[in-house]
Amino acid sequence: MTTRWLGVMLLSMTIATVAAHGSVTKAEFGKTSDGTAIEIYTLKSDAVEARVMTYGARVVSIKTADKNGNVADVVLGYDSFAGYLADGKTYFGAIVGRYGNRIAKGEFVLDGKTYQVPKNNDGNSLHGGTVGFDKLVWKAREVAEGVEMTLVSKDGDQGYPGTLTAHVRYTLHHNALRIDYSMTTDKDTVVNLTNHSYFNLGGVGSGTILGEEMMLAADKYTPTDKGLIPTGELASVEGTPMDFRKATVIGKRINDNFEALKLAGGYDHNWVLRGANGEIKTAARVHDPVSGRVMTVTTTEPGVQFYTGNFLDGTFHGPGGVVYAKNTGLCLETQHYPDSPNHPSFPTTELKPGQTRHSMTTFTFSADK
Numbered sequence: 495m496t497t498r499w500l501g502v503m504l505l506s507m508t509i510a511t512v513a514a515h516g517s518v519t520k521a522e523f524g525k526t527s528d529g530t531a532i533e534i535y536t537l538k539s540d541a542v543e544a545r546v547m548t549y550g551a552r553v554v555s556i557k558t559a560d561k562n563g564n565v566a567d568v569v570l571g572y573d574s575f576a577g578y579l580a581d582g583k584t585y586f587g588a589i590v591g592r593y594g595n596r597i598a599k600g601e602f603v604l605d606g607k608t609y610q611v612p613k614n615n616d617g618n619s620l621h622g623g624t625v626g627f628d629k630l631v632w633k634a635r636e637v638a639e640g641v642e643m644t645l646v647s648k649d650g651d652q653g654y655p656g657t658l659t660a661h662v663r664y665t666l667h668h669n670a671l672r673i674d675y676s677m678t679t680d681k682d683t684v685v686n687l688t689n690h691s692y693f694n695l696g697g698v699g700s701g702t703i704l705g706e707e708m709m710l711a712a713d714k715y716t717p718t719d720k721g722l723i724p725t726g727e728l729a730s731v732e733g734t735p736m737d738f739r740k741a742t743v744i745g746k747r748i749n750d751n752f753e754a755l756k757l758a759g760g761y762d763h764n765w766v767l768r769g770a771n772g773e774i775k776t777a778a779r780v781h782d783p784v785s786g787r788v789m790t791v792t793t794t795e796p797g798v799q800f801y802t803g804n805f806l807d808g809t810f811h812g813p814g815g816v817v818y819a820k821n822t823g824l825c826l827e828t829q830h831y832p833d834s835p836n837h838p839s840f841p842t843t844e845l846k847p848g849q850t851r852h853s854m855t856t857f858t859f860s861a862d863k
């Protein structure tokens with residue numbers, strides 16, 4: 495056989511493998527009150543099935559196998575679009591923005607001008623305001639192994655300056671769901687996008703996440719005041735219940751008499767990731783000893799908000815009536831630090847015309863035998 499033919503054969507085998515691995519399909523998931531159709535995309539690989547929809551560019555489900563090969567959905571969500579419309583509180587699966595997490599008093603100064611954005615959380619602004627990116631309908635287009643969602647947020651949207659164009663691309667690569675973000679603006683602005691999925695590696699409805707073990711690749715975190723606004727300090731995790739440098743059971747210290755935990759009713763803080771802003775690094779690893787499922791998170795972002803679903807209070811119910819009670823899901827929101835526009839010492843969230851901000855996060859799933 496000539497080398498040329500061998501090359502052609504190898505190439506076609508590669509293409510066949512790729513084709514066998516990935517598929518992307520699209521369907522309608524529902525309609526908003528003004529009649530806008532919401533599309534849902536199903537991404538399938540040999541290891542994971544992930545569904546994402548155009549409302550809030552949200553992850554709706556991620557199905558993957560446990561150590562015995564049993565497949566379950568590992569993110570909290572609803573089986574119908576009506577569930578998402580009825581829930582204005584949890585941000586299940588959403589891309590949050592224009593500014594993920596909090597801005598103190600909804601106020602910041604940019605280029606000498608003071609901007610006011612909605613105070614929708616105890617006098618502070620949370621997740622972009624009253625109508626954040628989680629409640630808007632994004633435009634979708636299929637791409638290789640996934641879907642790209644696009645949102646154009648107009649100059650003045652929720653009080654933020656500049657027309658911001660955001661592209662969020664979800665792609666599935668074997669057992670990894672990858673999220674690529676890119677953002678541009680036509681005026682100076684601030685931006686901080688993240689994904690707000692709540693994971694439960696035991697599967698939705700399996701109880702709380704308090705028995706899962708987690709490692710966070712962080713030596714410091716950003717302590718807050720009682721409104722969960724960073725004080726500006728980067729505090730060492732050493733000798734505190736915030737220390738997850740070695741994998742630790744999440745529930746082990748959650749009720750400790752430690753101010754940060756008491757203020758938030760559990761974990762709801764930003765950890766300062768080791769490694770440079772913009773470089774890909776491991777952020778977290780979560781392991782559920784019961785199902786054996788493991789999730790590893792990598793990111794280019796400088797921080798991660800680890801949130802133990804403290805405000806889930808049983809109001810909302812998922813597929814089959816499962817009650818979303820306190821601690822039934824955990825979020826690992828890769829991000830710039832909360833309230834960065836008011837903390838010049840934090841990595842900047844400013845974006846200027848002519849710049850493109852890129853960021854990338856992966857969630858990789860496996861199971862130990």
Ligand code: BGC
Nearest residue numbers: 583584585595762799801805
């Ligand atoms: C915040 C929590 C907030 C939650 C809303 C998290 O990112 O840190 O304080 O309650 O989002 O679901």
